Amino acid sequence: xxxxxxxxxxxxxxxxxxxxxxxxxxxxxxxxxxxxxxxxxxxxxxxxxxxxxxxxxxxxxxxxxxxxxxxxxxxxxxxxxxxxxxxxxxxxxxxxxxxxxxxxxxxxxxxxxxxxxxxxxxxxxxxxxxxxxxxxxxxxxxxxxxxxxxxxxxxxxxxxxxxxxxxxxxxxxxxxxxxxxxxxxxxxxxxxxxxxxxxxxxxxxxxxxxxxxxxxxxxxxxxxxxxxxxxxxxxxxxxxxxxxxxxxxxxxxxxxxxxxxxxxxxxxxxxxxxxxxxxxxxxxxxxxxxxxxxxxxxxxxxxxxxxxxxxxxxxxxxxxxxxxxxxxxxxxxxxxxxxxxxxxxxxxxxxxxxxxxxxxxxxxxxxxxxxxxxxxxxxxxxxxxxxxxxxxxxxxxxxxxxxxxxxxxxxxxxxxxxxxxxxxxxxxx
Numbered sequence: 001x002x003x004x005x006x007x008x009x010x011x012x013x014x015x016x017x018x019x020x021x022x023x024x025x026x027x028x029x030x031x032x033x034x035x036x037x038x039x040x041x042x043x044x045x046x047x048x049x050x051x052x053x054x055x056x057x058x059x060x061x062x063x064x065x066x067x068x069x070x071x072x073x074x075x076x077x078x079x080x081x082x083x084x085x086x087x088x089x090x091x092x093x094x095x096x097x098x099x100x101x102x103x104x105x106x107x108x109x110x111x112x113x114x115x116x117x118x119x120x121x122x123x124x125x126x127x128x129x130x131x132x133x134x135x136x137x138x139x140x141x142x143x144x145x146x147x148x149x150x151x152x153x154x155x156x157x158x159x160x161x162x163x164x165x166x167x168x169x170x171x172x173x174x175x176x177x178x179x180x181x182x183x184x185x186x187x188x189x190x191x192x193x194x195x196x197x198x199x200x201x202x203x204x205x206x207x208x209x210x211x212x213x214x215x216x217x218x219x220x221x222x223x224x225x226x227x228x229x230x231x232x233x234x235x236x237x238x239x240x241x242x243x244x245x246x247x248x249x250x251x252x253x254x255x256x257x258x259x260x261x262x263x264x265x266x267x268x269x270x271x272x273x274x275x276x277x278x279x280x281x282x283x284x285x286x287x288x289x290x291x292x293x294x295x296x297x298x299x300x301x302x303x304x305x306x307x308x309x310x311x312x313x314x315x316x317x318x319x320x321x322x323x324x325x326x327x328x329x330x331x332x333x334x335x336x337x338x339x340x341x342x343x344x345x346x347x348x349x350x351x352x353x354x355x356x357x358x359x360x361x362x363x364x365x366x367x368x369x370x371x372x373x374x375x376x377x378x379x380x381x382x383x384x385x386x387x388x389x390x391x392x393x394x395x396x397x398x399x400x401x402x403x404x405x406x407x408x409x410x411x412x413x414x415x416x417x418x419x420x421x422x423x424x425x426x427x428x429x
Contacts, residue, residue: 003029005409006231006241008223008256011039012395013387013402014247015208016068018216020406026413029241030212031231033222036202037209039249040361041395043200046354047275048311050200050302054271054358055168055320058204061192064399069207075198077305079284081189085112086342087160087290091281094161096190098125112290113157120152128186136187137180137371144182145175160290168288168298171267171362173322178369181392188396194286198306204395226256229382242416243382243409247402250363250389257379263389266360268324272332274350279304279315280343294338295321295331317350324357362393372397377405384409 005021007014010032018028036042044051058065060076082095082103094112095103107118128136142150144166148158163175169185170177197203209217222234226246231239246253254261279301281287287299299319303310310316319335326334332352339347372392377384386405388398 009247010037012398016402017406024410031221038205043202059188062396076195078193085290117157147179164288177365246385264364268359272319273353274317
């Protein structure tokens, strides 16, 4: 295939970049080292179970996702807007009362935080919804934990709700993340559903890839090096295009750019999948550990949301833990012992289906975090890079970065074709 642009990496950014280029009349070629598209957003099939590669969800409010994805075809299954929090030896439901107003009396009586906390939550919500995203990322910045304390939330509210809930988003147990990133994520939870595609998160990149011609994606094609507009594969093949976009993870991008890796550190998580005869809790709930001790961060039951996640007569249970340093067998023993007081004897009958250890599941989000839509993507005259790692980790910013790279590349090639190269700025959606 003759390609105008070679894109290295078939993750969400690379796929979004390819679609953006095709919208502008250019022919992209994606080369991907793995055996499938999606990067970290993949779903494996094992023993009749669907296993997402680690705990992942789609926030339906994400503007870029709404533009690029067909939600109806994904058959999205939403979580309950809130969570079940284990604290003081019991499970307590926390609800988004703006979306579940009938839960207001229950929330007012809940031991998760004080009445003052619940009033302060209203102020936090108003703050997070105010202004556009560029304004949100332009606000004075601290860490999330500092912002919560400054707003007046009690220690009980922070320890029993904010830490277990949002540390499961950022993989930062102490919420040492940018207050801007925290407010962006809070806005996403407030304005849309948290959902899973019925047939797994891998359906998201699969849907994007299906919009490209089959010859536009080459799998199993590991890139050895990039030299100007030439891409050398490990197989010895050399590809040439008018421009190159590197849409790989941070370390691989640095290698291909012949630069030392100096990006932020990764944040890891370990995800256990268990098969059971039935789920210990019915309903589309996320369960959080608000006890302030133990290794478990959260658990959920994907087959409660979608019957496709487990074979008939079985249920899928997910348990998430921060970090990846523990031996999986020893860690499994530990989490079973923690779960026994929660769920009783049935825990002994759960059978481990798989464990995913993801040491760089996300990049750290320590301050300062600038507006992700303003990150420079152009690396050399005809080489660009894109990906969430250089802005903010989320499906929103992965798609945004890829689409913006496509816009910039197309504009540069157009300028070159008419002999008027420029560094004009282009809309970033």
